[in-house]
Each structure stands twice: as structure tokens, then as C-alpha cells.
Amino acid sequence: MRNGPGLFSASWALLRKDLAIELRTRESVPAMALFSVTVFVLLHFGTGRDTFSGGLAAGLLWVTLLLATVLGVNRLFVAEREQGGIDAVLLAPVDRTAVFIGKAAALFLYLVLLEVVAVPAFALLLLAQGSAVAVLPLAGVLLLTDIGLAAVGALVAAMASETRARDLVVPMLLLPLVVPLAIAGASATEPLLGAAGSAPELLRWLGFIGVYDMVFLLLSVAVFDFLLED
Amino acid sequence: MLGADLPGESWKLRGQIGYLGHDPLLYRELSVRQNLEFQARLHGVAAARVGQVIDGVGLANRADEPLRELSRGMVQRAAAARAILSDPPLLLLDEPRAGLDPAAAELLEPLIGRQSGRTRVLVTHDVEGGLGESDQVLGLRGGRQELFEPAESVTATRLRELYS
Numbered sequence: 006m007r008n009g010p011g012l013f014s015a016s017w018a019l020l021r022k023d024l025a026i027e028l029r030t031r032e033s034v035p036a037m038a039l040f041s042v043t044v045f046v047l048l049h050f051g052t053g054r055d056t057f058s059g060g061l062a063a064g065l066l067w068v069t070l071l072l073a074t075v076l077g078v079n080r081l082f083v084a085e086r087e088q089g090g091i092d093a094v095l096l097a098p099v100d101r102t103a104v105f106i107g108k109a110a111a112l113f114l115y116l117v118l119l120e121v122v123a124v125p126a127f128a129l130l131l132l133a134q135g136s137a138v139a140v141l142p143l144a145g146v147l148l149l150t151d152i153g154l155a156a157v158g159a160l161v162a163a164m165a166s167e168t169r170a171r172d173l174v175v176p177m178l179l180l181p182l183v184v185p186l187a188i189a190g191a192s193a194t195e196p197l198l199g200a201a202g203s204a205p206e207l208l209r210w211l212g213f214i215g216v217y218d219m220v221f222l223l224l225s226v227a228v229f230d231f232l233l234e235d
Numbered sequence: 236m237l238g239a240d241l242p243g244e245s246w247k248l249r250g251q252i253g254y255l256g257h258d259p260l261l262y263r264e265l266s267v268r269q270n271l272e273f274q275a276r277l278h279g280v281a282a283a284r285v286g287q288v289i290d291g292v293g294l295a296n297r298a299d300e301p302l303r304e305l306s307r308g309m310v311q312r313a314a315a316a317r318a319i320l321s322d323p324p325l326l327l328l329d330e331p332r333a334g335l336d337p338a339a340a341e342l343l344e345p346l347i348g349r350q351s352g353r354t355r356v357l358v359t360h361d362v363e364g365g366l367g368e369s370d371q372v373l374g375l376r377g378g379r380q381e382l383f384e385p386a387e388s389v390t391a392t393r394l395r396e397l398y399s
Contacts, residue, residue: 008276009249009278009279010276010277011249011279014276015276015277017276018273018276018277019277021273022262022269022273023374024267025264025265025269026262026264026265027262029265029301030264038393048389075333084262084264088258088260088261088262088263089259089261090260090262091256092254092258092260093261093274093317094251094255094277096249096252096254097250097274097277097278097321098249098250098277098278098279099249099277137372148342
């Protein structure tokens with residue numbers, strides 16, 4: 006094999022390419038954000054109640070974010086498979102792990118951008134005026150959970166991209182895998198939305214999310230080579 | 236092949252094969268330059284080489300337009316630039332001149348033709364054209380080998396019989 010770029014140079018190149026395509030097409034992030042805001046508007050006007058709180062509010066936020074994530078995961082490998090870009094990448098002297106890192110990093114950034122739009126909309130439409138939202142801890146929970154979502158999402162996107170029914174396969178594979186993450190994310194978010202909750206409980210859920218992130222990052226790195234080769 | 240025992244050591248060939256086929260293996264939403272800069276980063280090729288190959292395929296004045304806005308022939312020229320960007324010792328060419336007008340085909344000759352000095356595996360239904368630039372000919376019928384001989388001992392008529 007010829008000497009190629011290092012793992013992180015290749016990952017950075019793949020991430021830059023994905024961001025350039027997203028900037029040009031605006032296919033993923035706007036769709037994810039629009040979906041989330043639409044759900045919050047429907048809940049606001051369709052349920053007959055102005056505000057939600059505690060576990061219900063946290064659950065609604067995370068279910069909406071998860072379904073929006075499905076939209077992003079569905080699009081993650083579209084350019085690679087439909088335009089043959091992945092074949093050119095596989096001919097290059099780069100570690101296949103770079104593809105995983107680049108894709109997971111792109112999805113992570115999409116999720117952060119989604120939350121920048123969706124969480125303020127959620128607070129505005131579904132939380133009571135003057136609710137004490139702990140913004141910084143909430144951002145921490147979201148970012149930590151996004152790492153796990155991005156790792157599992159990139160893995161599932163690569164698996165589903167080889168199938169004809171990609172739009173069906175992604176939610177069928179992704180949602181069961183991220184159920185523990187969604188439960189932990191919602192449980193960690195609940196005390197940050199003004200409901201009663203203790204710091205030790207929050208730390209316990211953050212610890213769970215951290216372990217989940219680590220397990221799926223390592224698992225994804227271990228199997229990604231085989232996914233691309235097959 | 237190229238020092239690799241296939242198929243077990245196929246990883247050794249990464250970066251040593253340039254492929255040009257029916258699909259350009261380029262991103263439609265990116266410009267020619269963005270596509271080639273991306274490939275250059277993946278192959279560890281100096282950025283200056285991108286400008287050289289763009290000039291070589293005659294796309295300097297369209298290099299910053301999205302690929303989806305270019306004609307089929309221009310996209311094929313961009314794909315040829317991608318295939319030779321890393322200066323690979325082996326080129327796999329599947330109907331490489333599809334969609335090219337005669338002037339563009341002539342432009343690419345020093346890059347992907349016999350003059351390129353590279354080892355090339357050329358797949359084509361253009362009997363005369365393929366025979367004219369081959370050293371060794373492999374004829375297939377129904378996926379099975381019918382002939383494998385030096386080009387000078389094979390005639391176009393014999394090759395046409397493979398299609399009958």
C-alpha cells in the first residue's frame with residue numbers, strides 16, 4: 006500500500022467533504038430541524054395543553070430528537086452509494102476507520118445543529134414560561150448523548166446503505182439500538198427541565214451514557230472495516 | 236499483482252490502481268476542483284498536482300462549477316483526472332472514451348492511452364480501437380475465455396466473431 010494520509014487527516018478530509026456537500030444541498034440538517042419544530046408545533050396546538058414538564062417533557066424532547074436523527078442517518082451514505090464516491094474512497098490508501106470517524110463526526114455536527122434549533126423551539130412551545138432550565142448541564146447531556154447517536158448512526162447508515170430498502174432498514178436497526186441511550190438521555194434531562202431531581206441521579210445517568218458511547222465507539226471501529234469490504 | 240498476493244493482500248494495492256469506468260466516482264454537488272482536492276487529501280498527493288491534472292484534461296475554465304452542471308464528456312474528463320491524480324502504476328479502464336468527442340479523446344491520450352507509459356487493463360467493445368492500443372488481448376464470450384494472445388497475432392475479424 007502506498008503511504009497515504011494519517012487516520013485523522015483522512016477523517017478530516019471526509020468530514021470536510023460531507024460538510025461541503027451538506028452546505029451545497031442543505032438536505033439533512035434543515036429536514037431534521039423542520040421535522041422537530043413541526044412536531045413541537047403539533048404538540049403545542051394539538052394536545053390541548055400549553056405546557057409539559059418533568060419526565061413527559063424530557064420524553065417528548067428525546068423521542069422527537071431520535072426520529073429527527075433517523076432522517077439524518079438515512080441521508081448519511083446517500084452520496085457515497087448513489088454517486089459511487091465510496092468506491093473511490095476504497096481505492097485510496099486510507100484506513101477504513103477514517104470513513105467511520107468522518108461520518109460519525111458529520112452526524113454529530115448535524116445533531117448539534119439540530120439541537121441549536123430544536124431545543125429553543127421546544128422550550129418556547131412546550132415548557133411553561135419562566136421554567137428553570139439548566140442550560141449548561143442540558144447542553145452537556147445533549148452532547149454526550151449525541152456521541153452515542155453519531156457512533157450508532159454511522160454504523161447503521163453503512164449497513165443500511167447496501168440494502169435496497171434503506172429507508173426501512175435504518176429505523177428498524179437504529180431505534181432498538183438507541184433505546185437505552187434515549188432512556189438515559191431522557192432520565193438525565195428530566196431534572197434539568199425544572200422537575201425535582203438529584204445531582205447523584207444525574208451523574209449516574211451521565212455515567213451510563215458515557216459507557217454506552219465508549220462501547221459503541223469501540224464496537225463501530227472494530228466492525229466498520231468488514232462492513233465496507235463486504 | 237504489483238507485489239501483492241491476491242486476493243488476501245488486496246489492501247496492498249490501495250493507492251496503486253487508477254480506475255476509470257462508466258461511473259465517474261465523483262460527487263455531483265462538488266466542483267471538479269473540490270472533488271480532486273478531496274481525492275488528493277485521501278491519496279496524500281500535493282495540492283499543486285490538482286491544478287496540473289485539471290489543466291491536463293482541459294477543464295481549467297470549468298473547474299469550479301458543480302459536476303452536475305457539466306456535460307457527460309466533461310464529467311468523463313474529470314473522472315480521468317481523478318484516475319491519474321495519484322500517478323498510479325496500473326490503470327483499469329472500462330470504456331474510458333465513452334461520451335468523449337474526438338478532440339477530448341485525443342487530449343486524454345497522453346494521460347490514459349498508450350503514451351501514458353502505465354500498465355493498463357482496457358475493457359472495450361471497440362474492436363479496432365482496443366486492438367490498436369493493446370499488447371495482449373483477452374477475448375471473452377459468455378464470461379469465458381476464448382482467446383488470450385499477443386495483439387499482433389489477433390485480427391479484428393476474429394474478435395468480431397466473439398459477438399456472433
